[in-house]
Amino acid sequence: MEDSKLINETEFINVKKTALVVIDLQNGIVNSERAPHSGAQVVENSCKLIDTFTDKGGFVVLVRVSSLDGKDMVHPSVDLQSNTMHFSKGWDNYVPELEKFTNAYTITKRQWGAFYGTDLDLQLRRRGIDTIILCGISTGIGVDTTAREAYQHGYNQIFVEDAMTAATKQEHSYVCDHIFPRIGKIRITEEVISSLK
Numbered sequence: 001m002e003d004s005k006l007i008n009e010t011e012f013i014n015v016k017k018t019a020l021v022v023i024d025l026q027n028g029i030v031n032s033e034r035a036p037h038s039g040a041q042v043v044e045n046s047c048k049l050i051d052t053f054t055d056k057g058g059f060v061v062l063v064r065v066s067s068l069d070g071k072d073m074v075h076p077s078v079d080l081q082s083n084t085m086h087f088s089k090g091w092d093n094y095v096p097e098l099e100k101f102t103n104a105y106t107i108t109k110r111q112w113g114a115f116y117g118t119d120l121d122l123q124l125r126r127r128g129i130d131t132i133i134l135c136g137i138s139t140g141i142g143v144d145t146t147a148r149e150a151y152q153h154g155y156n157q158i159f160v161e162d163a164m165t166a167a168t169k170q171e172h173s174y175v176c177d178h179i180f181p182r183i184g185k186i187r188i189t190e191e192v193i194s195s196l197k
Contacts, residue, residue, distance in 0.1 A: 113145035
């Protein structure tokens with residue numbers, strides 16, 4: 001990804017009209033091989049963002065993917081099978097670092113995106129939110145799909161590049177270089193934190 005475009009001194013993020021949406025930081029996803037950032041780095045940066053949002057009274061949404069028995073998820077016919085999730089005990093639990101954030105709104109999804117089949121859009125609109133800050137795993141799957149859905153719903157978006165990661169560096173870079181700049185702004189954790197008002 002190209003160097004982040006720094007938020008200029010007059011640009012700020014109104015925390016009252018912005019939600020932080022954190023995608024799939026759960027045991028069965030964070031602990032797999034990731035690039036260009038490790039799962040641990042993404043969790044650390046996401047926790048910094050959650051801490052700041054919480055301190056400023058912002059709306060934080062923790063999203064996870066889960067399944068009762070696998071039959072409640074989509075099963076299209078495809079050419080490339082993705083890594084299938086192993087439904088071992090606790091695979092869909094949020095990572096321990098998120099347990100302290102008890103005031104976050106939680107959403108369970110059954111597919112890649114966080115909007116379809118959930119009340120995410122409803123909860124954002126009821127709070128007068130028009131901007132979403134997105135982070136989590138995986139850049140090219142859960143984050144990208146949620147971002148495209150948010151774009152179609154008319155939300156402004158900020159993507160936190162160092163608080164997301166993918167299965168490969170190429171997947172992460174493609175989305176950050178070619179998709180996200182067309183539907184929002186790309187920043188890094190410290191830029192977002194310093195711009196929250």
